[in-house]
Amino acid sequence: MSEKILAINSGSSSLKFKLYIMPAETVLVSGQIERIGQPSSEFSYTIAGKKSKLAQPMKDYETAIQTVIETLLASHVIESKHEIIGVGHRISHGGRYYTKPVIVDEDVKAKIDELAVLSPLHNPVNLLGIKAFEKLLPDATEVAVFDTSFHHTIPAKAYMYALPYSYYKDHGIRRYGFHGPSHEYIAEKAAELFGKQQTHRLISCHLGNGGSLTAILDGHSVNSSMGFTPLAGIVMGTRSGDIDPEIIPFIEEEFQMDSHAVREMLNHDSGLQGLSGISNDIRDLDEAAKQGNQRAQLALDVYAHQIQQYIGAYTTDLEGLDTLVFTAGIGEHSALVRQMVCERLGYLGIKLDPEKNAANALSIEAADSRVKVAVIPTDEEIVIARDVMALLKEA
Numbered sequence: 001m002s003e004k005i006l007a008i009n010s011g012s013s014s015l016k017f018k019l020y021i022m023p024a025e026t027v028l029v030s031g032q033i034e035r036i037g038q039p040s041s042e043f044s045y046t047i048a049g050k051k052s053k054l055a056q057p058m059k060d061y062e063t064a065i066q067t068v069i070e071t072l073l074a075s076h077v078i079e080s081k082h083e084i085i086g087v088g089h090r091i092s093h094g095g096r097y098y099t100k101p102v103i104v105d106e107d108v109k110a111k112i113d114e115l116a117v118l119s120p121l122h123n124p125v126n127l128l129g130i131k132a133f134e135k136l137l138p139d140a141t142e143v144a145v146f147d148t149s150f151h152h153t154i155p156a157k158a159y160m161y162a163l164p165y166s167y168y169k170d171h172g173i174r175r176y177g178f179h180g181p182s183h184e185y186i187a188e189k190a191a192e193l194f195g196k197q198q199t200h201r202l203i204s205c206h207l208g209n210g211g212s213l214t215a216i217l218d219g220h221s222v223n224s225s226m227g228f229t230p231l232a233g234i235v236m237g238t239r240s241g242d243i244d245p246e247i248i249p250f251i252e253e254e255f256q257m258d259s260h261a262v263r264e265m266l267n268h269d270s271g272l273q274g275l276s277g278i279s280n281d282i283r284d285l286d287e288a289a290k291q292g293n294q295r296a297q298l299a300l301d302v303y304a305h306q307i308q309q310y311i312g313a314y315t316t317d318l319e320g321l322d323t324l325v326f327t328a329g330i331g332e333h334s335a336l337v338r339q340m341v342c343e344r345l346g347y348l349g350i351k352l353d354p355e356k357n358a359a360n361a362l363s364i365e366a367a368d369s370r371v372k373v374a375v376i377p378t379d380e381e382i383v384i385a386r387d388v389m390a391l392l393k394e395a
């Protein structure tokens with residue numbers, strides 16, 4: 001029996017989706033809507049290899065989802081809304097509550113709402129997406145797939161912050177880790193491609209606009225660079241990553257900024273954008289650095305250095321390293337970043353083949369590299385669709 005399942009990945013003003021036939025995992029449609037809530041919203045989608053675009057204002061998530069469903073009907077990908085039996089939503093923060101995906105009910109929605117304080121950029125829009133689908137596809141089962149749950153195997157010594165214990169016990173303040181579906185996909189795909197022995201000790205580098213590294217032992221997360229929220233860890237497009245916590249009260253007092261303004265600065269004006277003053281996009285920084293722009297070069301240097309530091313740290317968690325994987329927008333496409341990251345890691349037995357790296361090949365290590373280095377495109381949506389199927393079977 002084949003089933004149609006939608007996988008939804010909603011961002012602060014965007015919505016990406018794939019419609020699958022499961023369990024065959026055939027993608028019927030993939031698409032994304034950008035700039036929801038602005039007059040310039042745009043819906044782009046691909047059906048059977050044919051790309052289409054629709055530029056029309058979409059005032060909110062419900063309108064955006066309505067447009068997606070109408071397009072699926074008009075293009076005869078579905079003949080009726082009832083054909084879609086399950087919708088899986090990527091949810092940013094599952095906090096202490098969720099170590100695996102769950103079918104959405106009133107309690108789940110209340111908890112996603114409660115956890116919005118921990119992920120203010122994502123949990124509220126994730127919830128809007130769920131509510132809009134409940135209204136527009138009332139017969140489908142909604143499933144929540146949490147970014148945090150893959151990391152529930154991180155041991156206490158790696159997830160505890162050295163704050164008074166009550167902050168952890170009473171308020172759940174600890175490292176959670178994010179990008180779970182992506183790191184899970186990478187762990188599974190790498191094991192499938194290279195075998196279990198070669199991927200026994202693996203570091204997954206998810207380098208997109210947001211970025212995180214995860215140390216994975218035999219398929220299980222044992223440490224991850226994001227923390228209590230997705231702001232922690234490496235430098236990102238516009239997020240600061242790790243900083244000395246004392247900087248925050250200093251800025252608040254020195255510049256009379258309230259916590260909202262500081263949070264905005266740390267999330268939107270920092271990272272590669274803040275360092276370079278040019279762009280959050282590696283392609284722009286590469287271009288500018290080649291023209292001699294020193295701040296663009298500085299941003300690239302800091303970025304690569306922080307990734308190197310996490311790789312070094314995670315080889316301790318893993319007691320060595322067998323495979324290093326690069327994924328997401330930067331990891332999959334930027335030979336420059338991969339080369340900058342790997343060039344000082346020879347002491348770990350990492351050596352790149354420059355030609356394979358330049359070609360974004362699957363395996364980019366040199367013949368005499370002790371560690372395998374791979375470029376694997378991530379696929380968060382297939383993890384979500386598989387999770388939906390598994391829960392539908394159980395129900």
Ligand code: ADP
Pocket residue numbers: 207208209210237280281282283328329330333334
């Ligand atoms: P998100 O976290 O928003 O899903 P992506 O994983 O799509 O982000 O990554 C987006 C980033 O990937 C861009 O900001 C850019 O820095 C980088 N990127 C995308 N394509 C390329 C490319 N061809 N070369 C270098 N960097 C790229």
